[in-house]
Amino acid sequence: MATISLRQIEKVYANGFHAVHPTDLVVEEGEFMVLVGPSGCGKTTILRMVAGLEEITRGALYFDDRPVNYVSPKERDVAMVFQNYALYPHLTVADNLGFALEQRRLEKAEIRRKVAEAAEILGLTDWLRRKPGQLSGGQRQRVAMGRAIVREPAVFLMDEPLSNLDAKLRVQMRGEITAIQRRVGVATLYVTHDQTEAMTMGDRVAVMRDGTIQQCDAPQALYDKPVNLFVAGFMGSPAMNMYRATLGPAVDAIALGSQRLPLDETVAKARPSLASFAGREVVVGLRPEDLHVAPTEDPRPRLVGDVRLVEALGNETMVHFAVDTNRVVAEGTDDDVVVHDAIAAVSTARVPNSAQVSVGTRVPFAVDISAIHFFDPDSGTAIG
Secondary structure: OOOEEEEEEEEEOOOOOEEEEEEEEEEOOOOEEEEEOOOOOOHHHHHHHHHOOOOOOEEEEEEOOEEOOOOOHHHHOEEEEOOOOOOOOOOOHHHHHHHHHHHOOOOHHHHHHHHHHHHHHHOOHHHOOOOHHHOOHHHHHHHHHHHHHOOOOOEEEEEOOOOOOOHHHHHHHHHHHHHHHHHHOOEEEEEEOOHHHHHHHOOEEEEEEOOEEEEEEOHHHHHHOOOEHHHHHHOOOOOOEEEEEEEOOOOOEEEEOOEEEEOOHHHHHHOHHHHHHOOOEEEEEEOHHHEEEOOOOOOOOEEEEEEEEEEEOOOEEEEEEEOOOOEEEOOOOOOOOEEEOOOOOOEEEEEEOOOOOOOOOEEEEEEOHHHOEEEOOOOOEEOO
16 A cells, blocks of 8 residues: 655646646545546546556656656556446456456465455455446446455556446445445545545545646535635536625625625624725625525525526425626636626526425525635635
């Protein structure tokens, strides 16, 4: 087992494309680290550099105190799980699991023992004599995991291993992969574009954009305290609602178009740097679950919206509504902030299924003021 240390790692291709900018990252022994971000952000490139499948342009890669920049993939003692399983179709499950051990010329009895142990962990004991073509997608993914486990590697690397599974099986396999990783206790670097996978599986999550790690923290910390607009918009489903707004001169209110939301003094106290934005434009963020259909007696500030779409999901309802101010969307481009006008952009509230809301009505949403996020509209960074 080993700790993975990336020290100012960079990747620049021959055509000049800077895929990964100088990156520092440490994955502790036994830790489950998730790299998440949109397509093309550099997360798979980092994984391939750790595996030895991609040359490192600059910087140093260590497993514990051992530099491995120029160590061959075979000698790095890493096990990789791919999204396409990469199983040998002509071999049985047992032979697939034991293939790498045979290449290392282990005794047959030792191979059988390790294969049996991995099969028991993964619930594959009854399938050892079958071939991959006779297995479901989830069973094939377990075989791919088992092939990595039997090697007892120093490092696990996983490249979007659940992307080919249906939604229900992905949920099941998320839990299984996490439990297996906890059991074997190996440092794991897991790549995905799915922020739900990242939130539910990672001990820590590194959010990437344009070859740079924007924030690395525990999943809940990323959700509660995003450092910039990109992280705020990327982490969470549905995404955070973000608006252009004007902060009152006394930091006692925010104006969103024609609407005014009062702020109590605890907001300014919790974010002292908000004072420097008094009377200026800011970007405010509201999570869908922090907007509530307001009964008449609700004393909380209200944001009134015109309901465009209602999605009943059984246990909850998504209400999509428009307000007369510009929404802000932080996209994976060179521009931190992209503004959409109010006609094209619709906000979302996550409300109980008991809420009585219909399309075409004008609905007041009570706002949880303590949960508002504030961002600098120029830099996109969080305020306070």
